[in-house]
Amino acid sequence: MLKYIFRRIIWMPVLLLMVSIIVFILGVYGPGDPIEVQLGNNYDEANAERIREKMGLNDPVIVQWMRYIGNAVTGDFGESYVFKNRDVSELLIPKLIVSAKLNIISFIIAISIGTPLGFYAAVSYGSSKDPIVVIISLIFYAMPVFFTAPLLILVFALQLDLVPAAGWGGVFDKRIILPALTVGVPGAAVFVRLIRSSMLEVLDSDYIKLARAKGVSEINVLWKHAFRNAMLPVVTIMGFSLAGLFGGSLIVEILYGIPGVGRISLDSVYSRDYPVIMAIVLLGSSALVIANLIIDFVYTLIDPRIDMQ
Amino acid sequence: MSKIKLFSLSLIVFAFISCGGDTTETNTKTVGKNSNVAPALEGNKSSESSAAKDNIFRLNFSDPPTFDPALVTDTTSASIIVEIFSGLVTLNKELEIIPDLAKSWDISDDGKTYTFNLRDDIKFSNGDKVTAGDFKWSIERAANPDTGSMNAEVYLGDIVGVTEVIDAGGSLTEVKGLSVIDDETLEITIDEPKTYFLAKLTYPTAFVLSEKYVTEQGENWIDQPVGTGPFVMTEYQIGQTLKLKPNDNYWGDKAKVDGIIMNLAGGVSMAMYENDEVDITGVGLADLERVKDPNDPLNKDLVNVPPQFSLNYIGFNVNMPPFDDVNFRKALSHAVDKEIIADKIYSGLTKPAFSIIPPGFPGYSPNIEGLNFNEELAKEYLSKSKYADPATRPRIIVTIPGTGGSPGLDTEVISDMWKETLGVEVEIQQVEWATYLQDMNRKRLQLWAGSGWQADYADPQDFIDVLFYSKSDVNHGNYSNSEVDDLILEARTEIDNNRRFLLYNQAEQMIVDDAAIFPLWFDTDGYALVKPWVRGYEFTPIIVPKFKDVEINS
Numbered sequence: 001m002l003k004y005i006f007r008r009i010i011w012m013p014v015l016l017l018m019v020s021i022i023v024f025i026l027g028v029y030g031p032g033d034p035i036e037v038q039l040g041n042n043y044d045e046a047n048a049e050r051i052r053e054k055m056g057l058n059d060p061v062i063v064q065w066m067r068y069i070g071n072a073v074t075g076d077f078g079e080s081y082v083f084k085n086r087d088v089s090e091l092l093i094p095k096l097i098v099s100a101k102l103n104i105i106s107f108i109i110a111i112s113i114g115t116p117l118g119f120y121a122a123v124s125y126g127s128s129k130d131p132i133v134v135i136i137s138l139i140f141y142a143m144p145v146f147f148t149a150p151l152l153i154l155v156f157a158l159q160l161d162l163v164p165a166a167g168w169g170g171v172f173d174k175r176i177i178l179p180a181l182t183v184g185v186p187g188a189a190v191f192v193r194l195i196r197s198s199m200l201e202v203l204d205s206d207y208i209k210l211a212r213a214k215g216v217s218e219i220n221v222l223w224k225h226a227f228r229n230a231m232l233p234v235v236t237i238m239g240f241s242l243a244g245l246f247g248g249s250l251i252v253e254i255l256y257g258i259p260g261v262g263r264i265s266l267d268s269v270y271s272r273d274y275p276v277i278m279a280i281v282l283l284g285s286s287a288l289v290i291a292n293l294i295i296d297f298v299y300t301l302i303d304p305r306i307d308m309q
Numbered sequence: 310m311s312k313i314k315l316f317s318l319s320l321i322v323f324a325f326i327s328c329g330g331d332t333t334e335t336n337t338k339t340v341g342k343n344s345n346v347a348p349a350l351e352g353n354k355s356s357e358s359s360a361a362k363d364n365i366f367r368l369n370f371s372d373p374p375t376f377d378p379a380l381v382t383d384t385t386s387a388s389i390i391v392e393i394f395s396g397l398v399t400l401n402k403e404l405e406i407i408p409d410l411a412k413s414w415d416i417s418d419d420g421k422t423y424t425f426n427l428r429d430d431i432k433f434s435n436g437d438k439v440t441a442g443d444f445k446w447s448i449e450r451a452a453n454p455d456t457g458s459m460n461a462e463v464y465l466g467d468i469v470g471v472t473e474v475i476d477a478g479g480s481l482t483e484v485k486g487l488s489v490i491d492d493e494t495l496e497i498t499i500d501e502p503k504t505y506f507l508a509k510l511t512y513p514t515a516f517v518l519s520e521k522y523v524t525e526q527g528e529n530w531i532d533q534p535v536g537t538g539p540f541v542m543t544e545y546q547i548g549q550t551l552k553l554k555p556n557d558n559y560w561g562d563k564a565k566v567d568g569i570i571m572n573l574a575g576g577v578s579m580a581m582y583e584n585d586e587v588d589i590t591g592v593g594l595a596d597l598e599r600v601k602d603p604n605d606p607l608n609k610d611l612v613n614v615p616p617q618f619s620l621n622y623i624g625f626n627v628n629m630p631p632f633d634d635v636n637f638r639k640a641l642s643h644a645v646d647k648e649i650i651a652d653k654i655y656s657g658l659t660k661p662a663f664s665i666i667p668p669g670f671p672g673y674s675p676n677i678e679g680l681n682f683n684e685e686l687a688k689e690y691l692s693k694s695k696y697a698d699p700a701t702r703p704r705i706i707v708t709i710p711g712t713g714g715s716p717g718l719d720t721e722v723i724s725d726m727w728k729e730t731l732g733v734e735v736e737i738q739q740v741e742w743a744t745y746l747q748d749m750n751r752k753r754l755q756l757w758a759g760s761g762w763q764a765d766y767a768d769p770q771d772f773i774d775v776l777f778y779s780k781s782d783v784n785h786g787n788y789s790n791s792e793v794d795d796l797i798l799e800a801r802t803e804i805d806n807n808r809r810f811l812l813y814n815q816a817e818q819m820i821v822d823d824a825a826i827f828p829l830w831f832d833t834d835g836y837a838l839v840k841p842w843v844r845g846y847e848f849t850p851i852i853v854p855k856f857k858d859v860e861i862n863s
Contacts, residue, residue: 032744033746036747038383038459040383044782050475050476051457054457084374084377085531091547150577158583165577167572167574254575255575256575257575259547263575270742270743
């Protein structure tokens with residue numbers, strides 16, 4: 001199994017190199033130019049050329065790329081084109097951490113609400129309580145962020161004055177409540193449906209029927225046997241959440257004034273801030289690969305049916 | 310998963326979550342020798358309503374790309390830089406050039422040599438003396454391509470020797486046109502008697518830095534900027550907060566307010582204002598009706614914001630059919646009823662433009678005769694043009710910037726008016742901003758809307774010359790009129806300002822008669838909300854220091 005993990009890990013740098021080539025080529029040959037964006041009204045062809053020359057943007061693509069990779073492997077992701085003389089890592093790391101914290105809390109909310117509800121829905125299968133739970137969770141899922149966020153701000157910040165309207169103070173500051181709910185409550189719907197269908201499948205299986213036949217108490221059937229096996233697909237969802245851990249929801253961050261990575265992810269594309277774009281893309285790809293690896297690994301530990309080749 | 314594994318996993322997650330107080334993560338730069346930060350400035354946590362009682366001004370702002378005056382190209386950075394740094398001259402509210410660090414200046418008879426007399430005993434915020442040598446060093450630094458300035462050519466290029474330094478690529482550092490007569494006297498020589506040169510010195514690229522401080526600190530000097538403006542930076546967390554406090558070594562009247570807190574992280578500004586988390590906010594179209602209602606409690610906080618000096622227009626590429634025919638351009642110009650658009654669509658928030666230089670701006674003339682709304686005249690011009698017949702008319706595509714799939718309402722209505730009145734069909738194409746900019750700079754757009762021109766410095770040269778001179782790089786429509794060129798060249802070296810403005814107005818009338826562009830809107834009054842306890846905040850249409858007269862009365 002160690003060999004398997006090793007092979008998967010080796011694949012990661014190869015993948016990242018490929019991703020970096022693609023992004024590089026798109027940047028160089030795609031429309032739009034970071035120098036022009038910054039010069040704006042003061043565009044001057046000669047001036048722009050001189051600046052491009054100095055920044056090495058006129059060098060052959062392969063040279064630029066190798067220069068970038070050479071620096072990146074030592075941890076130097078260059079300086080932002082927009083935020084002058086600012087290291088990309090210095091710029092992004094605090095924002096990534098903020099987004100990650102918000103995502104974790106939102107995830108905890110989603111799973112804490114969604115799991116019991118999904119459990120309840122599955123157990124109430126056949127009665128009217130089941131579709132009611134599902135419908136309510138879907139209603140929350142369908143509500144767009146730009147509807148729920150202003151609504152929550154209006155009610156809880158402006159009218160009830162329980163929390164400030166915007167800002168970020170970390171995980172234990174009350175300002176995380178509204179944004180975490182905004183992201184977490186719709187996310188709960190995912191868990192509701194997941195746990196519910198997973199539970200229903202498990203409840204229908206042979207070993208559950210056997211346990212009931214043996215006379216195991218219903219509580220033990222549900223909790224000790226069914227539930228723990230039904231949680232398996234949750235691991236997959238955790239994997240996807242893990243991959244998106246450092247991603248930021250643009251709208252939530254803007255509306256609540258959260259200094260996360262969402263805004264700069266979009267702004268950097270508009271302004272063609274390539275060093276920032278590259279770092280974010282590479283990070284996202286890495287996160288996805290690592291998350292997949294972790295999930296596969298965790299699966300082999302908890303599901304005896306799976307055997308790693 | 311076993312219970313132990315689950316427990317340790319949750320421990321790890323918990324540890325990660327609790328790491329670091331978020332208000333002091335890696336990027337806090339608490340600065341200043343005497344960083345006696347008042348308690349109310351500490352952290353974001355309790356700033357919500359406490360600051361209303363302290364003399365602290367709180368507002369929302371965007372993260373500035375840079376604090377270095379030599380590197381600034383955007384308005385966000387410039388707005389903050391003018392509070393921390395300053396230069397020889399600045400502008401007053403009437404857009405007149407007034408002394409800043411230079412108490413007076415003389416101009417030679419040939420108009421090419423300026424001698425600036427600096428004030429006595431001026432200091433940087435760290436106590437170092439400001440000398441003429443610092444000015445020479447700062448300008449040379451801005452001109453040196455190694456510094457990375459993008460607009461040194463524009464703002465300093467008129468000084469003799471600057472272009473040589475820029476072209477030398479770093480090997481030449483001295484600017485011949487700068488001469489230090491003594492510590493308090495600086496002589497600047499420019500290549501031609503350009504009267505608008507002084508206006509360019511009001512822009513940050515020409516501001517003064519401490520040679521001693523910047524050389525000693527090296528690249529990281531910008532993390533603790535030392536300047537000559539009314540404020541100093543005390544704290545900066547990227548993307549979160551920026552805090553300023555008065556500069557004790559400022560030459561002028563010390564700022565009345567004790568501190569400024571800028572929130573850079575975002576949030577719904579109106580909501581934060583209503584919740585007393587900020588002391589000022591802009592008012593968007595969506596909230597306008599509500600706050601204009603006299604019965605709304607916010608109504609008494611409503612203030613007028615004077616217009617920015619900008620012109621919104623539709624551009625014609627005179628090298629591309631059908632816009633190579635002046636009659637066709639005139640036909641389109643006369644066919645649009647701008648008054649009704651301004652009234653119905655923009656609720657009177659824009660002012661129809663029929664000329665180039667905005668009202669209130671130096672050189673503005675109310676006597677320019679524009680191409681007014683006149684359907685008969687429009688049809689007449691169309692019949693006179695080469696492209697009267699729709700069958701032989703080339704395809705027309707108007708390009709607008711942005712994402713989101715809906716063009717501005719004015720573009721839609723204007724296209725409609727062209728169709729109704731003239732039978733001219735126009736397709737609307739939306740292109741993302743950087744791509745739009747690139748196409749515009751390469752002069753390959755046939756017809757474009759959604760962009761405007763805003764003055765960087767208070768001189769009509771920034772409109773007429775920069776936009777319409779045939780060889781200008783930002784003359785995106787290839788407009789070329791040799792008479793206009795002659796007037797522009799003459800104005801460049803005309804020493805008498807009144808005569809100069811007359812030349813620009815003559816050129817302006819020709820540009821309008823040629824329908825070189827289709828002027829749409831001048832910016833008009835906007836609205837903002839300001840808390841009753843804020844005194845002394847002035848809205849200005851051009852970027853000058855705003856905070857030193859602010860005072861919070863609790």
